[in-house]
Amino acid sequence: MDSHTIPTDYSPAQDLLQDKVILITGAGDGIGRAAAESYAAHGATVVLLGRTVAKLEAVYDAIEAAGGAQPALFPMDLASATEADYANLAEAVAGTFGHLDGLLHNAGLLGERRPIASATWPAWAEVMQVNVNAQFLLSKALLPLLEQAPRASIVFTSSGVGRRGRAYWGAYAVSKFATEGLMQVLADELENTSRIRVNSLNPGATNTAMRRTAYPAETPTKNPSPAVIMPAYLYLMGDDSVGVTGQAVNAQS
Numbered sequence: 001m002d003s004h005t006i007p008t009d010y011s012p013a014q015d016l017l018q019d020k021v022i023l024i025t026g027a028g029d030g031i032g033r034a035a036a037e038s039y040a041a042h043g044a045t046v047v048l049l050g051r052t053v054a055k056l057e058a059v060y061d062a063i064e065a066a067g068g069a070q071p072a073l074f075p076m077d078l079a080s081a082t083e084a085d086y087a088n089l090a091e092a093v094a095g096t097f098g099h100l101d102g103l104l105h106n107a108g109l110l111g112e113r114r115p116i117a118s119a120t121w122p123a124w125a126e127v128m129q130v131n132v133n134a135q136f137l138l139s140k141a142l143l144p145l146l147e148q149a150p151r152a153s154i155v156f157t158s159s160g161v162g163r164r165g166r167a168y169w170g171a172y173a174v175s176k177f178a179t180e181g182l183m184q185v186l187a188d189e190l191e192n193t194s195r196i197r198v199n200s201l202n203p204g205a206t207n208t209a210m211r212r213t214a215y216p217a218e219t220p221t222k223n224p225s226p227a228v229i230m231p232a233y234l235y236l237m238g239d240d241s242v243g244v245t246g247q248a249v250n251a252q253s
């Protein structure tokens with residue numbers, strides 16, 4: 001797998017994302033919320049997609065209170081969304097903005113943590129739907145709008161267990177391997193024909209609800225807060241990473 005290291009002294013310009021329109025999935029909580037707020041603070045207009053309206057509204061309010069550009073809200077449950085829902089979303093983004101500069105696939109489900117031998121099909125299927133199939137459907141629906149941008153970036157969210165499998169991580173680990181595969185295939189398809197770069201980002205252990213669920217015995221504050229890992233999220237979304245594509249990137253060293 002090709003991997004890319006972000007310059008250790010990377011310091012994003014305050015206007016890095018000025019005039020860019022960026023859609024973030026799972027924008028209501030954890031890393032997605034931090035990315036939405038950070039992108040807005042660096043000049044972007046953000047499109048907030050998630051399944052819990054109250055959480056999206058809280059992020060919307062925080063961005064407006066901080067002086068960011070007015071966000072757009074798109075409540076959507078990625079476990080049940082249909083192709084028609086993705087088409088409606090693309091139409092709404094086209095109608096409001098006409099193009100899209102960035103797409104952060106961040107929403108994710110942890111699912112069951114148990115051996116493959118006792119994993120249940122409904123839980124397996126839901127994780128694959130949210131963590132993999134939704135990324136395919138959303139990417140496909142939004143590619144025409146990303147093609148309209150001068151330099152667009154798609155960032156997929158991976159995990160350590162998406163680069164090396166580990167016992168009991170089940171569908172989650174398999175979904176992250178599939179995410180890496182989708183990233184590589186799409187990057188290769190777009191490399192010579194398009195201005196869209198495509199990479200995957202492993203946030204590393206980060207203090208969010210998902211991490212606390214996965215490691216209940218761990219002291220949560222031992223891991224960085226989502227805000228701390230934002231330089232990598234900014235780097236991949238902003239023009240400083242133009243030319244970087246098909247790479248598996250780590251947000252933490």
Ligand SMILES: NC(=O)c1ccc[n+]([C@@H]2O[C@H](COP(=O)([O-])OP(=O)(O)OC[C@H]3O[C@@H](n4cnc5c(N)ncnc54)[C@H](OP(=O)(O)O)[C@@H]3O)[C@@H](O)[C@H]2O)c1
Pocket residue numbers: 025026027028029030031032049050051052055076077078079080105106107108109130157158159160202203204205206207208209210211
């Ligand atoms: N935290 C870590 O240590 C870590 C490490 C490696 C990789 N990651 C990855 O980083 C990404 C963000 O994780 P996180 O730690 O920030 O987790 P989180 O706090 O649990 O946030 C996950 C987000 O995904 C949304 N989501 C889940 N299912 C959804 C669905 N069916 N439809 C729409 N949105 C849905 C959640 O919405 P609600 O809040 O409304 O439920 C939430 O906003 C995930 O892809 C995760 O796999 C995290």
